[in-house]
Amino acid sequence: MGPFFRILNKNKKLLFIIVVVSYGVLIPFLSVNFGIPERGIMGTILIFLSTMVWGLTGGLIAATYSIINLGLYISKSPRTIDPSFMILGTFLYLFIGIALGRLLDVTRDQKAHLVKLLESLEQKEIKYRYLFDSIVDGLFVFEISDVYGEIKILSANSIVCDMFGYEREELFKVPFYELIDKNYQERMKYIFSKLYHAESELLFETTFIAKNGHKMVTECHCNSYRKNGKVYGNCVVRDITERKKVEEKIKYLTFHDSLTGIYNRAYFENELEKYDNPRYLPMSIIIGDMNGLKLVNDAFGHDEGDRMLKITAKCLKVSCRQGDTVARYGGDEFVILLPNTSNQEAENIIDRININISDAQVEPIPLSIALGSETKITDNQDIHLILKQAEDKMYQQKLISEQSNRSAVIATLERTLIEVSEETELHAVRLQTLCEKMCEKLNLTGSLRSELRLLAVLHDIGKVAIPQTILTKDSELSLDEWKLIRQHPEVGYRITQSSPDLAFIAKGILAHHERWDGTGYPRGLKKEDIPLSSRILAIVDAYDVMISGRAYKQKMSKEEAIEEIKRGAGTQFDPELTRVFLEIVTNET
Template identity: 50%
Template sequence: MKAASRNNYIVFIILGLVFLLFHATRVDAAPPEIKTISVVMDDNYPPYSFRNSQGDLQGITIDQWKLFEEKTGIKVTITGMTWNKAYTSMMQGDFDVIDTISYNADRAKIFDYSKAYATIDIPIFFQKNISGITDVNSLKGFTVAAKKGDNSINVLHKNGITNIEEYDTTEAVIQAAKDQKSVIFVLGKPAALYYLYKLGIQDNFNYSGSPLYTSQFFRAIKKGHSGFMPAINNGFALISESEYQAIDKKWFGFTSIPFYDAPMFRIIIIMGAAVFLVALLLFIWNRTLQRVVKQKTNELLNSLSERKQIEAEIRDLNAELESRVLERTAQLEELNSELEESNALLEEEILKRENVEEEIRALNEDLEDKIKIRTSELDALNTVLERHNTLLRESQRVALLGSYATDLITRNWECSPALHEILGIDATYPHTKEGWMEIVHPDWRAPLSNYFLQVTKVHQRFDFEYRIIRINDREERWVHELGKVEFDQTDNRVRLIGMIQDVTDRKRTEEKIVHLSFHDQLTGLYNRRFFEEELKRLDVARNYPLTLVMADVNGLKLINDSFGHATGDTLLKNVAEVLRKGCRRDEIIARLGGDEFVILLPNTDAAETEQILKRIQALAVHERVGSIEISISFGYEIKRYETEDILELFKKAEDYMYKRKLFEGPSMRGKTIQTIINTLHEKNKREEQHSHRVSALCQSMGEALGLPEGEVQELKSVGLLHDIGKIAIDEKILNKPGKLTNDEWGEIKRHPEIGYRILSTVNGMAEMAEYVLAHHERWDGTGYPKGLKGENLPLQPRIIAIADAYDAMTSSRSYREALPDEVAIAELQKNAGIQFDPELVKIFVDNVVNISSPT
């Protein structure tokens, strides 16, 4: 009976499996008749659906719908738009079907899905200069770009990534990456790679080895419109595997459907699984019954054993607990006994402490009485001390201050030790009227006596400054005397008391201030203020003819920029000395400011003026500051009549001087430029050789480009001058063998701007100055000083940058040997399009380097 029951059970299982196999392989019933289907999809997801250059939709999904239309005869209307708009339109019921949709739980509540027709990895893309991006947890702290409405946003949110920048389309995300607005983004791999290659930035980004997640593409309809789904599934089932493969090969270049997706393979797998499952069930049925009986028996035996063990353990625990309770009770009784003894001791200590505090209070009262007595004694002593300190404080209030008292009846006087030091005397010196007058400077004896008589007559205080001659060293000093005359009851003078302070330093400071107010601090000549006052004084008929000479130092700004303001200051001092030597003693020479000087020549006509200027020029020829010549431009005008306006003549003299400067200045600046080059090359012979090689390379490059001869020569010249700004860089930095510090590197980077300032002062070099300024700019815009980019850079600095870098690599340096040509060429090609103009690099390598250095 049991065997028959088991056989019936097996038959039932086999029939069930056959039913499942039949259900899995059956063809769905035909859907209701549908004549048209409107489809909406993402129009920016290559190669599945995207627009060509004419704006028409194309891709794998489009081709599959076209085949669907051919196979079924159902008219399909396809509309492409941004994914977010497509999803919104489908939600509003504007379309029957939405394509290119992935699955998630929220969407499954709204849509019925077709079979998946594509599997897509969604990796994490990131710029190559970012490391450590491996999975979603490594995105924390970054801003991640994604397509608006895409399922990847839900995945990021679930993993705690909330800092997300959303864009309408896949292409918009890649464009943001190109513009460096986004450095990390999450997109479907095929579409992302398509636009990375399209925009030419595929080498700038990596993507994670493991995808963020793997998605599938479905076609979906809103729930409640289930009539469309059978038509969609049946229609796409009419398309053969070879036709699917042809579409995939068209867009991917290979057949994308793997063997395990083929229908026949799935049928074989299902049938094999069914047979295996039947055999497995029979085997398991037998083994399970045996195992269950044995297991139940063992479980009962184990349960009995465990229960006996637990009961024994409970008995042991109860005995141990009772023992511990008794032990703890004994301990508590012992602690209570100790606590009572401690309390007794504490009460005894408190009593002792109260007795000690009482004794301390008595001692404090006694101490306060003694302090009061001592304080009274100290107050008396302080009164005496205060009288002595008063004189000390007054004496120390000012520096070099002594006090005196004079008996006006005997004419004898006495003073403090401090006054002895001020006067250069000691206690043996005669303290009489005659002795006092010997100390007063002869020029000040009469004024001092007169002042004394004047103040005593009107009973005023004595306040007078005068000079003395110290007795011990005969040094002249200035003193300031403050005193008071005392009178008796009959109004007779009886005593003079006061203080005398040495104010020599203050007087000398005042004289120095007066001198500086009328003199130029740098050159020692008169300044503009004195000149203007003197011009008014000399502008009188007795000084006619009165000649005004304007002088201007040529090239001062250029020298300051090139050699530093210290050199410029030395030049101005030398010019001042030349003017002093060339002029007569009583003639007024003043520095008006900067590089301008003026000379006033009273009673001097044109012939004398010309002689003076020739003398000055002759002196200037022999004066140099280092290797820099002195060059001065002059202009003058003569006032012969009172009716002539002196200020108008001053302006004319200045105009004549500027006209002369137009002719003399450029020559001077040209000489200074050559001096700068020579000085730089003397400081660093390597720079001289480097400049000549760069100049030659620039000339060859200009010829290779077919530039006019004039532009080739200009390119050659600017190649020679490109590092002229290094004249202002510390020689220790230029020749440093080791690595430069950040501050030293910042100093080196100033040389293009310094070179620009030097060359821009020379007529005809304005454009070359611009080229020198830009020769360290880069093609990608990360150079200095302006950050110019691409075609915004003039041609010439782009050429100089290549020649400069090539020569730097192929020349020996203090910190390394010269690199081989092939290494230098590889480095130029590696940086083409980054640091250098890529087209110019190719021309340079092909037509300059390879020709000059044939293999």
């Protein structure tokens, strides 16, 4: 009936037609066949139609109609109906109209309120879904079905669906623990069982698995609550995979040496404190220091030095056992922490290191490291004193092998110079002979003679750092190539300065390309500011190069070379030393 009266309420023409039909057809039919008064029939129809359509207002209209009829009836004569029935009917119509109208008004109000409530709920649901899906983190609602932490996902926002790669309805059908990495499943069951037993809030990390198998490290914030005897919960999920990678990288860089990949000093010092415990006794420490790293850096560049550091770190690592801590302690120093290791076992490890270092066969400079060890046997020994004693032993070993190591390095540098340049042993011998003759002619002391003898061999040692293709190039050098060539006196200076056995020739090497008139390199020294050894070497070296030739310069005759040296006197060469030298070579047969 409800829809019918709603139609009447909206369509007044239809109501008018019903009233007319009722009045013209239905009322006469009922009056003739059943003897019911027409006004009674009309009143009944009117009260029902008006109250159904207009509610209480319609009931009042119908009641008013009844009262009017009563008044007309009383004033009419003769009366065909007992007045008491007419009065009773009037009040009955009045009561029915008001009551029915009131009832329908209440029903309409309730329906209208219900419609508004449903519309409000629908709007709230839309708003809730919008907020649910617009949260930047994943969010899902779940039910914990038993004390063992069994989970059923009831709702999830779009972020969760995107994270796991499932459609929303598809996600609800997946068993929850299949979404979790197997290494974390038991832990997660324990967490959700805690949420089941007590309303609580937990923050934890776990690893989920997406539909495509991708593992996600996540941060989860879950809470639980009880409703109608069941346990529900909300879980905010944030993908922190990239953050974890950054954290791991930072952690790695914090405790690892960026060059060698082994642990750094900070990590070693933490481990030293951790292992300073009686249960790790005896505990041994090995300290190592690379030999000649500074010289390698100066001679061949830091790339070569870095390569040697990496090889050394690798040799140390493979020589030790799993559980031993190998760390870079300083620029060229390494340290090894050996828990539960006796002194003899530490010495065995040192032997393995030396074998691996020797087998590495690093070129051009042989790899070498000085090693020392010490062992903590009792708990009352100071671990830092043990470290210091290991370092002292390392330095003792370094002093013992230092001379042989330097000799090996110098021999290697000489060999390398011959290999990469056109300097030959014969050239060095000829220079030594000419320098010796100059010393005799000038009555020079023994120390200067020793300097010149070594300068004759190593004056161009800085060329070991220059590419061989440039040193042996038979065409004109480019500007950049020439700049590299001009650096070799400084490189040679750094190489020899780093070795106590060679430091006394360092200044002579640095200045051997300076000119008498100040136009030389690298510092533009002039006249007597140039070391005497460098002025002598400049003359004899130029002369020998002229008469022996180079890839970039044709060989000259002795006479041509002498004339060239004469032309350089006072500009390139010291004029007095030039005069002495020309006397020597002119008188030679």
